[in-house]
Amino acid sequence: MLHLVLAMALAAASLWTTLTLPVTLETGELPDRKPLPATMPGGIAVFDFDDDGVLDLFFSNGGQLPDGKKAKNRMLRGLGDFRFVDVTDKAGVGGAGYDFGAAVADYDGDGRLDLFVAGLRGVVLYRNLGNGGFGDVTAKAGIDNRGRWAVGGAWFDMENDGDADLLVLNYVRWDPATEKRCVVEGKLDFCHPKFYDPQPNALFRNNGDGTFTDVSEASGIGKHEGKGMGVAAADFDGDGLTDIFVTNDRLFAFYFHNLGQGRFAEKAFDAGVAVPQDGNPVSAMGAEAQDYDNDGRPDLAYTALRDETFPLYRNRGGEFVEVTAASRMAVLSRPMAGWGIAFADLDNDGWKDIAVARSDALSAQGARGESAKEPPAWFRNLGDGKFAKGTGFESLPPAMYRGLVAADLNNDGCLDLVLTARDAAACVLRHPCAAPRNWLKVDVPVLGARVRVEQQWRHVTTAAGYASSYAGPLHFGLGALMKVTGEVLFPDGKRKTFESPANRTIRVEP
Amino acid sequence: MIAMLLLLAMQAAPEDPAKAMREGRYDEAARLYRQMLKDHPNDPRLELNLGLALFSGKRYKDAAPVFDRVAKALPAPGPVHFMGGVSRLKLQQPCEAVPLLEKARQWQGTVMVLTELGDAYAGCKRYREAAKTYTEASRQRPGDPALPRAAARAYWQAREYEPAKPLYASVAVKFVSDPEFLYEYGDTLARTGGAEEGLPYLEKAVAGAPDLAPARGALGRALVEVEKYADAVPHLKAAAGTDATLLLPLSRAYKGLGKKEEAAAAEAEYRKKVAAGER
Numbered sequence: 001m002l003h004l005v006l007a008m009a010l011a012a013a014s015l016w017t018t019l020t021l022p023v024t025l026e027t028g029e030l031p032d033r034k035p036l037p038a039t040m041p042g043g044i045a046v047f048d049f050d051d052d053g054v055l056d057l058f059f060s061n062g063g064q065l066p067d068g069k070k071a072k073n074r075m076l077r078g079l080g081d082f083r084f085v086d087v088t089d090k091a092g093v094g095g096a097g098y099d100f101g102a103a104v105a106d107y108d109g110d111g112r113l114d115l116f117v118a119g120l121r122g123v124v125l126y127r128n129l130g131n132g133g134f135g136d137v138t139a140k141a142g143i144d145n146r147g148r149w150a151v152g153g154a155w156f157d158m159e160n161d162g163d164a165d166l167l168v169l170n171y172v173r174w175d176p177a178t179e180k181r182c183v184v185e186g187k188l189d190f191c192h193p194k195f196y197d198p199q200p201n202a203l204f205r206n207n208g209d210g211t212f213t214d215v216s217e218a219s220g221i222g223k224h225e226g227k228g229m230g231v232a233a234a235d236f237d238g239d240g241l242t243d244i245f246v247t248n249d250r251l252f253a254f255y256f257h258n259l260g261q262g263r264f265a266e267k268a269f270d271a272g273v274a275v276p277q278d279g280n281p282v283s284a285m286g287a288e289a290q291d292y293d294n295d296g297r298p299d300l301a302y303t304a305l306r307d308e309t310f311p312l313y314r315n316r317g318g319e320f321v322e323v324t325a326a327s328r329m330a331v332l333s334r335p336m337a338g339w340g341i342a343f344a345d346l347d348n349d350g351w352k353d354i355a356v357a358r359s360d361a362l363s364a365q366g367a368r369g370e371s372a373k374e375p376p377a378w379f380r381n382l383g384d385g386k387f388a389k390g391t392g393f394e395s396l397p398p399a400m401y402r403g404l405v406a407a408d409l410n411n412d413g414c415l416d417l418v419l420t421a422r423d424a425a426a427c428v429l430r431h432p433c434a435a436p437r438n439w440l441k442v443d444v445p446v447l448g449a450r451v452r453v454e455q456q457w458r459h460v461t462t463a464a465g466y467a468s469s470y471a472g473p474l475h476f477g478l479g480a481l482m483k484v485t486g487e488v489l490f491p492d493g494k495r496k497t498f499e500s501p502a503n504r505t506i507r508v509e510p
Numbered sequence: 511m512i513a514m515l516l517l518l519a520m521q522a523a524p525e526d527p528a529k530a531m532r533e534g535r536y537d538e539a540a541r542l543y544r545q546m547l548k549d550h551p552n553d554p555r556l557e558l559n560l561g562l563a564l565f566s567g568k569r570y571k572d573a574a575p576v577f578d579r580v581a582k583a584l585p586a587p588g589p590v591h592f593m594g595g596v597s598r599l600k601l602q603q604p605c606e607a608v609p610l611l612e613k614a615r616q617w618q619g620t621v622m623v624l625t626e627l628g629d630a631y632a633g634c635k636r637y638r639e640a641a642k643t644y645t646e647a648s649r650q651r652p653g654d655p656a657l658p659r660a661a662a663r664a665y666w667q668a669r670e671y672e673p674a675k676p677l678y679a680s681v682a683v684k685f686v687s688d689p690e691f692l693y694e695y696g697d698t699l700a701r702t703g704g705a706e707e708g709l710p711y712l713e714k715a716v717a718g719a720p721d722l723a724p725a726r727g728a729l730g731r732a733l734v735e736v737e738k739y740a741d742a743v744p745h746l747k748a749a750a751g752t753d754a755t756l757l758l759p760l761s762r763a764y765k766g767l768g769k770k771e772e773a774a775a776a777e778a779e780y781r782k783k784v785a786a787g788e789r
Contacts, residue, residue, distance in 0.1 A: 277734075277758070277759065
């Protein structure tokens, strides 16, 4: 077993530091060829696949295009204290196709987290065998995305029957034989999404026996064609059923309201989330749903490109109010282009901040040049409905960042960030944790469960930002609180309360 | 500066064309300079004078190529670049004016050159550069409210509302009755601090210029945001003809008023028009 030592560049104690990971994202972009898929990798999954209490990292990867050599997806097993070992081959998750996204859940109820990988030509469902390895059960499970280009997925329990159903997020129809050559400001670059036809997403209902049924059409989800980029799952309207929000690239977003009985109604316009309030569809990217204003309802945020802002929506019970301007997110994010996004309490003050992986969709080899690269950013939730520019990222290098997951990798109670960047090494931004406040992590192994800690809420979802997934304990910053009370509301209606001292991880079973 | 150059032309040229220039007979002057150029075809000063005569006679289309030729013959930054740039601006060719005026700035970074360069950048939709150039000019002439106002507008056009806001604020008292100013400032405030901040200015803008459709659109949007749906509807209806995106807040306003059919119709029209533009 080869232990890989991570390079670490230390900055000032209050600044975040970068730990370069031994994973390079390969996109297949060449100076004279800009196939659209090359701008899209890559997603991340953060989960404890071997159940040893330390989070592990999975990275989807691309390769040569259109159908050249595959760059292996990678699995890094966490050893603790930011040490990782590459177990890709042992785990058997290197993959065979050009991949973009990942989604994690225990689909078969055996207590082990399984892995779904979304790709250009196909998708793969890996069952966690419990011995450090995964088995490809895609065909056996009946998951067939019909050759569509999938960028990610979301596991959620659509019927509250206790098992994980799968939404596959599909982007556009892409045929290398008809790929256009697009010139932006005199330079070859990736084409605008308007040149590609949309596709429907797919929904697979878990039959509870290790197999799935394609209910895309029956559910109503399959009749809506989009250009899916981000997906968030939450019970937005508080009716006890998990709804789905999907961002589409330069098209109206989807809000699939769960009607029960396996049926969904697309209600984005009714809910007020189809498009930002100025009426201009944006290049919507990664999406995230959590309660940022501590009112108990999951809110929405997503990234977009420069001049479009990162829209932020307050949930008023299934109807949303866009607060991008009022929250100051408009001013803060307007000069930025973003992909991955996370609601994460980075300063442990009890208010969820927003972290973003940034960069342009256009190539750094094209018209934008190096300005296509941007540093990551975070926006501090001031607790009064407004956000301010977060500090500590000043020394971080600009890159073509894509995926982002917030996770406490060293169990110090401060959330670190895992990022991918196109044609560059993946990295961990290690939280300085210089002035630590208190925290609590709550491990609830039930999708859709809602967890309250004092006035804060989180719901259990493994969908994370852009093409990514997080399946670890839920993190709550506690500020000065040393002891807290809370509760877990399970989708089946059960409720469990708890009391806990701060600064520890607790597990709440149904 | 243009007057100074003209004076130069009148003094430097032979008597007849100079006299014609002094007397405002620019076509005649141009004809005489052309004749002289036949005898001295490589004299850039004569050609410059010809350009000035054509420019003075508002024959910008004829003057511009003359200035181009002189600029080629005299590449060092000088007045010809300024005149050439202004000619291009007069011809509504701001992007062509930019390189000439950038060179003119190297010759003289005066308020006049900077203002013209700012106009060229703005016309060429290079709003950030326009804003910076107007700001530079404003530093040289701090008492002139038109320059920070132009800088503010350029930032607003660049959608950089944060730097626009203090610039608008700095000259607000000077433009208190200018509906366009009130619209831009109100829109900036609404986008940076929320609808409530922008509303007073947007209301004044519309009161001063009821036909200013973008202001009515911005006012309608802001009113929807603060849930004053009934007030919003007439403004949005009035402006939606020129901006289809306003159909979306119009639909929301109708919904807020419980007018489901109108809401559905506005939404359908929005989806049709905006989606058609995107696909």
